Amino acid sequence: MSERIRGQIWRNGKTVDGFDLNKISDCLADDDLLIWADLECPTHETMARLADELDLDPFAVEDTTASAERVKAIPYAHHMFLMVYAVVLKDSDQVGDDPVAAEKPAADTVPSSGHAVPAQQAKAFDLHRISVFIKKNAFITVRLSAGFDIEQVVERWNEIGGEQYGIGALLHGLLDVVVDGHFDAVQCLDDSIEDLEGTLFDEKVAGSALQRQTYDLRKDIVVLRRVVLPMREVIGTIQRRRLDNDAPPELDPHFSDLYDHAIRAAEWTESLRDMITTVFETNLSLADARLNTVMKKLTAWAAIIAVPTAITGFYGQNVPFPGYTRTLGFVTSSILIIVVVIGLYVSFRRRDWL
16 A cells, blocks of 8 residues: 555634645644644655654654554653544445454454345454544644545534634544444444344254354454443543643533543443343354254154054064065165155254254
C-alpha cells in the first residue's frame, strides 16, 4: 500500500490553502489557525519527520507503528495521544467462504442468515486502527490501512460546522464516526445471533455446523468487545482533559451524548455475549435431547426384533424357503443382508444418528 498524506487548515472556521506537513510547527503559535493532517500507510521516514516536526514522544510514535496495541488515551507532557479502532462492515457478498482470520487490525466478519449454515464463517467486519496526536491547534491522524474512509469524518465535520470550536470539534467528529461503526457491527452480530436462534430447532441443520457457527460468532464478539469496551475510558479521559483546558462549553452536550453512545455499545456487547452463551448451551441441551430420543427409538426397535429372534433361536426353527440348501439361497441372503444394512445406514445417516 502506498503512502498518502492529506490535510487542511482553517482560520477562524474558514478553510485556507497552504497545507504542508513540514510546516505544521510554524502554525502552532497562531491561535486563529486549526490544522488537520492525515497520514495513510505512512513510511518510517514520514513518521520520523512528523515526530521531529511536532516533538512527539517516542513511545507514542512507537505505539503508532507497533503490530498490536490496545485502545487508549494517554496525555503526554507536550501532546495528547489516542488510539482507537474503527469497525467497517464488509459487503454481504464477501461474507461466507472466507476462512476465519486471526485478530489483527484489518479484517473480521459475521455469518450470513438463513438455515443453510456453512461449516466455517468469515467475520463481518474489518478493524482499522487510528492513532491521533493532538498538540495545541494541530490534529494529526495516522492510519496503517486504507480500508477506513476518512472522507466520512470530513463530511461529519462539514455537517456540524464545528471547526469554529477548535480541536474538540475535530476530535468529536472522528470519535462519533468510530462509535457509529461500533453500533453497526454490534447490530450486525445481533442479527446473526437471531438468525442462529432460528436454526436451533431446525433438525435439517447439522449439529456440528451450528456449533461451528456459534463458536465463530463468539470469536467475533470477543474481538469486538476488545475495541468497544475501552472507549468509555477514552472518552472519559477526553472529557476530563477538556474541562481542565477550559474547552468551549458548546461541545459539552456533544461529548456527553458520545459518552452515552459508547456506554450503550459496551452494554450491548455484554448482552450479546450472554445471548451467544445461551445459544451455545441450548444447542448442547437439544443435542442431548435428540440423542435420548434416538436411543429410545433404537431400544424400542431392538426390543421388537429381539422377540422373534429369541423365539426362533430357542426352537431352532429353520423352515424351507426358495433356495434352501442351494447356492442361490446363500447368494440371495447375502445380497439381502447387504441391501438392508446399507439402507439402514443411509436412513440413520440422514437422521444424524450416525
